[in-house]
Amino acid sequence: GAGVSQSPRYKVAKRGQDVALRCDPISGHVSLFWYQQALGQGPEFLTYFQNEAQLDKSGLPSDRFFAERPEGSVSTLKIQRTQQEDSAVYLCASSRDRAYEQYFGPGTRLTVT
Amino acid sequence: GQQLNQSPQSMFIQEGEDVSMNCTSSSIFNTWLWYKQDPGEGPVLLIALYKAGELTSNGRLTAQFGITRKDSFLNISASIPSDVGIYFCAGQLPNTNAGKSTFGDGTTLTVKP
Numbered sequence: 140g141a142g143v144s145q146s147p148r149y150k151v152a153k154r155g156q157d158v159a160l161r162c163d164p165i166s167g168h169v170s171l172f173w174y175q176q177a178l179g180q181g182p183e184f185l186t187y188f189q190n191e192a193q194l195d196k197s198g199l200p201s202d203r204f205f206a207e208r209p210e211g212s213v214s215t216l217k218i219q220r221t222q223q224e225d226s227a228v229y230l231c232a233s234s235r236d237r238a239y240e241q242y243f244g245p246g247t248r249l250t251v252t
Numbered sequence: 253g254q255q256l257n258q259s260p261q262s263m264f265i266q267e268g269e270d271v272s273m274n275c276t277s278s279s280i281f282n283t284w285l286w287y288k289q290d291p292g293e294g295p296v297l298l299i300a301l302y303k304a305g306e307l308t309s310n311g312r313l314t315a316q317f318g319i320t321r322k323d324s325f326l327n328i329s330a331s332i333p334s335d336v337g338i339y340f341c342a343g344q345l346p347n348t349n350a351g352k353s354t355f356g357d358g359t360t361l362t363v364k365p
Contacts, residue, residue, distance in 0.1 A: 143294070170351055181256075181340050181355030182295065195352060230294050234351060241351060243294025 141165070143244035145231050151250045152221045160216045160247045164233030171214050172241060173206055174230040182230055188214060221251045258341055258356030265331055266364050273359040274325040275341030283344040284317050284324040285353060288337045295340055299326070331363050 144163045152158050164171050170189055174182035175198075184198040190211035199206070203222075208214040218225055228248050232241040258275045265271055275284070283302055287295035299310050301317035301324060308315055314327045324343075328335055338360050342353040 172351055174355075179357070181258075181342070181357050182353075183355070184352050187352055232294070232351075240297055240300065241353075243296070245293050 143231055143233055143242050145229075145244040145247050147247060148245065149248050149250075151252060154222060154251055155220055157217065157219045158221055158249060160218075160229050160249070162214045162216070162231030162233075162244060164212065164214070164231070165242055166212075167235070168233035168242075169211075169236050170234045170241075171208060172232045172234075173214070173216050174232065175200075176228040176230055176246070178227075185216070185229075218249075221249075223251050225249060226251045256341055256343060256354055256356035258359055260359060261357070262360040262362070264362045264364065267331060267333060269331055271328040271331055271335075271361060272325060273339060274323060275343075275356050276323040277343060278322065279343075279345060280321040281343030281354075282321075282346050284315070285342040285344075286313075286315050286324070286326045287340045287342060287355075289340060289358070290337045298339075328361075331361075333363050333365055336361055336363050 146161045172187050173185040175185055176182040186206045187195040188208045191208050203219045205217045228246040230243055230246045232243045234241045256275050256277050285300050286298045289295040299308050299315040304321045305319050306317040312329045338358040340355050340358045342355045
């Protein structure tokens with residue numbers, strides 16, 4: 140079956156532009172997570188959904204970051220007025236329930252120039 | 253935020269050698285997870301540990317959940333070239349939503365044929 144997919148795989152944005160990153164989780168997976176991974180570091184938690192409910196957004200670095208999952212399936216991470224420090228790989232992961240076995244997508248590499 | 257100290261930062265070994273890496277924290281974790289990440293891909297879960305003292309194997313990989321709940325190690329026996337990649341430990345704190353993981357900064361493994 141299909142794994143977690145993310146699009147676009149690469150995104151270059153000029154500083155100040157808005158971007159939208161998409162995540163298609165594994166079908167039927169209830170939980171969805173977004174992580175940010177800076178170069179040479181481990182992923183850092185951004186936000187968590189259970190179905191359409193955003194249960195934890197404590198990791199979002201600023202109010203320029205917004206995530207949604209309106210129908211409990213596809214999720215979008217939006218970054219407004221991008222800054223250079225937003226450059227990173229954004230990873231999405233899904234799991235069947237509140238389970239620990241998370242399946243990660245390949246990530247979207249965002250470069251802000 | 254919480255920090256996991258992962259060591260060594262990098263390893264260069266000969267094919268066939270055994271490898272050991274570890275992860276420590278000043279905080280107690282309920283769960284320890286080990287992932288492998290290949291270039292351009294998301295992390296893949298290798299082993300999950302749920303109880304202090306637990307020792308779990310997955311093929312040539314063995315991981316242990318430290319008795320103090322503040323550390324974990326991963327061993328790889330008889331390394332092969334496809335073991336090359338970045339290995340991350342991740343932990344889940346008590347009283348956190350299931351799945352919200354704190355990651356170390358990774359151990360980069362290079363295997364020379």
